[in-house]
Amino acid sequence: MAILIRPHRGPRSIIPWLFPAGLGLVVLVNMVMLWFALGTFPGVVAGNAYERGRKYNQVLAQDAAIAALGWHVDVGIERGQGEAVVARYVGPDGKPISGLDPRAILTRPVGDPVHLEVRLREEAPGVYRAGVALPHRGLWDVALAAGTGPVAHQASARITVR
Template identity: 40%
Template sequence: MPRTDAVPTKGFRITGWHVLAGITLFFAIIIAVDVLFMVKAYESFSGQIVKNPYEAGLAWNQHLLDEKHQAALGWTVDAGLGEGDEVVVTVVDKNNAPVAGLKANVVLQRPATEQGRLEVTLTEAAPGVYRGRGALAPGAWDLKALLSGPQGPFEAERRIIAP
């Protein structure tokens, strides 16, 4: 009967040094790939969200005052698409009365890119209802309404879906 505990003397044998070298090589490759990805990410994105961070920081207090003013006005803005390529913005005050006599502009852009950005000037079609033409491709659009009147400026952002 042959012995089962005999160690073969011929051929390749995996030793502790082979296991150590394999594990070390594996982690060295993982670390090298991670470092490569970090370097490429850092080279391709500076981390700045705005092009002028210093000026944006200085304007932050004014932004907070504008938000406080908008909250005091209590306006509700509804935005959507009308017939064809028509953009419709409806503005009512806190008493649910239409807000008339505003100058209204909207900026439309895709959520993930600035390509296809579109600016539309709206005209008042009825008290509190502002309409304008903008040829929108199908899909999601971020609409930023810029309203100005005797009460001061007002901004509203909505997501609309073009069919």
């Protein structure tokens, strides 16, 4: 008669299961990060980046023409009875520049994508103003374009609205 005796194994070890569990945790965290990344900023700054790249020499020539004008622009947001975009244009001789028809485009660099476009009116020589109702406080990018000749002067500024 044969007696079968099973060897005693003791408690099972958890160590072999730690590697697949750790690997699964890393994959899970990466999937969550991927989900958040795809659900936010798409990364596209310009929809036609190739065409803009082909016209880069034209952009450089336009920037040189704008620099040759020698204008200085000071832009900001003033608060009084309401908020207003104020731009002061000064020529290379230090005299105010009148007769422009500037427009301003206000965008938010972070947060809600807000895009406001306003036309500024001249209220004093070289001082242009437009009332605007900003929906948020914080950082704003202001892009100005003004000019009466073949070259439209362009300026940009980042301002903080408190």
